[in-house]
Each structure stands twice: as C-alpha cells, then as structure tokens.
Amino acid sequence: MKKIVIDARMINHSGIGKCLQNLIPLLAGTYRIILIGNKNEITEYPWSRHISLIHLDCPILSIQEQLRLPLAIPDSDLFWSPQYNVPLFPIKAVKRLVTIxxxxxxxxxxxxxxxxxxxxxxxxxxxxxxxxKVLVDSVFTKAEILKYIKVDERKLVVNYNGVDTSVFRRITDRATLDEVIKKYNLPAKYVLYVGNVKPNKNLKRLMKAVAQIDREYRIVIVGKKEGFITEDSELFELMTSNPELNERVVFTGRVDDADLPVFYSLASVLAFPSIYEGFGLPPLEAMACGCPCVVSAIASIPEICGNAAHYVNPYDVDDIAQGINEVLSNSAYSGMLLRNGIERLGLFDWNRSAGKVREVIDSLF
Structure with missing residues (x-):
C-alpha cells in the first residue's frame, strides 16, 4: 500500500477544504494516508481517527511555509499539494502531485x-x-494555465469536484428549519451568497444589485472574511455609507456544515456573480437543495452550471438585479432551472472524482 502524504492545512477553507474533506476519506482505503496540518482542525472530522496526522500550523503562501513544510514531510511515495503553494526545497517523497x-x-x-x-x-x-501530474478542476482552468505557463498539455488532468447529495438536499422538516432560522436570526425572504469576500467574488456589485430588488428580500452572506490579496474593503465602505443597504445585509460568518443545506433550502435564490472562478461549488450545492441560481456568464461557471442557472454579466449591476428579479418572479422559469439542475448534478460525484485521483496517482508509478 503506497504511502501518500497530503498537505491538509487548508482543510477548513471554503473551496479547497471541501475537496479535502470529501476526497481524503474516499482515498483512505486505497493508500496509507498521512495528513499534515492543524491537528485541532483535522480531528473535527470523524474519518480522521483512522488516518495518521503530523501537526503543522504555518500560514500558506509564506516564507515560514517554505522553511517548515519540507521538514515535516516524512519518507513517502507521494506528496500531494491541494493548491500550488508547494515546497520549493527537496522533500522525502518520491513523487509529487498538485491540484491547481x-x-x-x-x-x-x-x-x-x-x-x-x-x-x-x-x-x-x-x-x-x-x-x-497536475489536477485541475475544469477545462477553463486548464486553458488558463496553458495561456500563462509553458507546459505539456498532457500533464494537466481535468477532474471535476463533486456534490454529496446525501448531505446537500432540500430540507423540509419544520423543526430543523426553525432551529437554523433562530440560530442565525435569518430573515423570512433572502438572496443567498456563499463564499469568502475576496475581490473576485464581486460582492460590491451584488450588494448594489440587491438594493434594486424588492425590499422584502435581504441578502445573507455566508462565509468567513479571508483573502491572500486583501479583504474587499470597498464592500464595507459601501455598507457603512449606505445605511438602508446595511440594514438589508446579514453577515453570518462561517456556519456549521450541517446547517448549510438549510440555508440553501430556505433561500429564494443563490447569487453567484463572481468575476473569476476555477470551479465554484455553491451553485451545485444550491441545485441539490432546490435553490435556483443566478450566476456569472464567464470563467468556468457556464461549464459547471450548464443549462441549470440564469446567467448575468457580472460587471453590470443592472443585469445582476434583473437576473435575480427574473428568477424571483417567474416560478415556471425557476422550476425549469431546478429540474435541469437535478440532471446536471449527475456529472459531479465525489466517488468519480476520487477514482480519477487514484488513476492519476497510479499512473505516476
């Protein structure tokens, strides 16, 4: 059984963390897995009891990372980086794999x-x-890498992420719904956004768009404020300078994983107007929970969402607002999107994704 070391320091990050949380337990039966990361974070997951852990708590994309991570990696067959912040110095792994x-x-x-x-x-x-080998989440990301970096195309392997439909499903139990409403003080009607507040998420334009829709709808923003470049300070300046808009915004921070399907189930629409995404899990999670989606018509998003979302120009506030209004006001149209979404979800399965990872790992030996 091959020994695979995985950098799991981003286990709780919004997108990369979801991939790690779902793929690691599916790979554990095939390989002897050792995780490097914050033990307190990793041991929150039940499957971690059967996996070896090496504690390392240092920032990603830092000098400290480059000094400490190579020393933490034990003798192994393969080291897998779930992001491009790889060790630049020699390591004790025979082979390397990276996901971009x-x-x-x-x-x-x-x-x-x-x-x-x-x-x-x-x-x-x-x-x-x-x-x-380099795993990439979408054909779009593969094309972007080929645009900016000289690399043999055969080295890049597209592997779509998945959605666990046993977790992400429409929640109808009244007691469960009421519990989450009370826990987070959720409004009766809301537009939902799930993710961080990095500039590419385009929240400033989304908030301006929400200001144009019916006042009975508020916007609920789920996710913690994190960013390698900067937090979107303009977003908060917009809120503080516009008290009326500020009253319509609910920041929950990071929510419990078990509560997220309830957020989707209660939402009138998911808004996902990013100006750049390599994949984008929230629209698929929303589809699985019966929540219609308004998304950007650029980057990887059309590749992922297909005919199961309403597309808008993310640079046009009016178009974002019109898209949200169209989905909110046209039940026949939103119903069609939801039916298409159920069919679309068949393309995105974590077991299939884990199978592709195994195939790629085995091809390296």
Whole structure:
C-alpha cells in the first residue's frame, strides 16, 4: 500500500477544504494516508481517527511555509499539494502531485504587490515543474494555465469536484428549519451568497444589485472574511455609507456544515456573480437543495452550471438585479432551472472524482 502524504492545512477553507474533506476519506482505503496540518482542525472530522496526522500550523503562501513544510514531510511515495503553494526545497517523497483550482493571481496579476507577483510566479511555475501530474478542476482552468505557463498539455488532468447529495438536499422538516432560522436570526425572504469576500467574488456589485430588488428580500452572506490579496474593503465602505443597504445585509460568518443545506433550502435564490472562478461549488450545492441560481456568464461557471442557472454579466449591476428579479418572479422559469439542475448534478460525484485521483496517482508509478 503506497504511502501518500497530503498537505491538509487548508482543510477548513471554503473551496479547497471541501475537496479535502470529501476526497481524503474516499482515498483512505486505497493508500496509507498521512495528513499534515492543524491537528485541532483535522480531528473535527470523524474519518480522521483512522488516518495518521503530523501537526503543522504555518500560514500558506509564506516564507515560514517554505522553511517548515519540507521538514515535516516524512519518507513517502507521494506528496500531494491541494493548491500550488508547494515546497520549493527537496522533500522525502518520491513523487509529487498538485491540484491547481485556479490561476486567479496570474489573471489579475496587476492587482498584486511587486513582492507577491514574484512569489506567485515562482510557486505556480514550480508547482507544475516539480509535479508528475497536475489536477485541475475544469477545462477553463486548464486553458488558463496553458495561456500563462509553458507546459505539456498532457500533464494537466481535468477532474471535476463533486456534490454529496446525501448531505446537500432540500430540507423540509419544520423543526430543523426553525432551529437554523433562530440560530442565525435569518430573515423570512433572502438572496443567498456563499463564499469568502475576496475581490473576485464581486460582492460590491451584488450588494448594489440587491438594493434594486424588492425590499422584502435581504441578502445573507455566508462565509468567513479571508483573502491572500486583501479583504474587499470597498464592500464595507459601501455598507457603512449606505445605511438602508446595511440594514438589508446579514453577515453570518462561517456556519456549521450541517446547517448549510438549510440555508440553501430556505433561500429564494443563490447569487453567484463572481468575476473569476476555477470551479465554484455553491451553485451545485444550491441545485441539490432546490435553490435556483443566478450566476456569472464567464470563467468556468457556464461549464459547471450548464443549462441549470440564469446567467448575468457580472460587471453590470443592472443585469445582476434583473437576473435575480427574473428568477424571483417567474416560478415556471425557476422550476425549469431546478429540474435541469437535478440532471446536471449527475456529472459531479465525489466517488468519480476520487477514482480519477487514484488513476492519476497510479499512473505516476
């Protein structure tokens, strides 16, 4: 049984964390897995009891990471980085595998400081050069990598993420719904956003769009404030300068995983107007919970959502508002989107995704 070491320091991050949480237990029966990360975070997951852990708590994309992570990696057959922040120094693993979810920092290169430009260039190029294979979440991300980096296309393997429909499903139990409403003080009607507040999430335009829809709807923002570039300070300036809008916004922070399907089930619509996504799980989770989606017509989002979402121009506030209004006011149309969504979900299965990871790992030996 091959010994696989996985960098699990991002186990609780919004997108990458979901991938780790779902793939690790599915791979544990095939390989001897060792996780590197914060033990307190990893041991929150029941499956971690059967997996070896090495405690390491250092920031991602940092000098400290480059000094401490290589020393933490034991003798092993393969080291898997779930993001391009790979160790640049030699490690004790025979082979390397990396997953690149997106190359946002290359696409929006000019938004970075000079030091971050240099660092991002080094680590992204190194992650590809040092790894035997590169897993990517979408055809879009594969094309983006080929646009910015000279690499053999055969090295890049598209592997879609999944949705656990046993977890993400429409919740109708009244007691469960009422419990979550009370716990988070949720409004009766709301537009839902799930994710972080990084600039590519486009929350400033979304809030301006929500200001144009019926006042009976508020916007509920689920997710913690995190970002490698910066938190979207303009977002908070917009709220503080507009008391009326501020009253319509509910920030929950990070919510319990068990509660998230309830948020989707209670929402009137999910708004996902990102200007850049390598994949984007929230629309699929929303579809599984019977929540119609209004999403951006750019990046990987059309590839993932297909005919199961209403598309808008994410740079046009009026178009975002009109899209939300269309879904809210047209039950026949939103019902069609939901039916298409159920069919669409068949493409995104964690077991299938884990199978592709096994196939790629085995191809390296």
């Amino acid at each position: 979810h997106d190359v946002y920092h290359l696409s929006y290169y000019n938004s970075l400081s000079i030091s971050k430009k240099a660092y991002v260039n080094i680590v992204i190029n190194a992650s590809i050069a040092l790894s035997g």
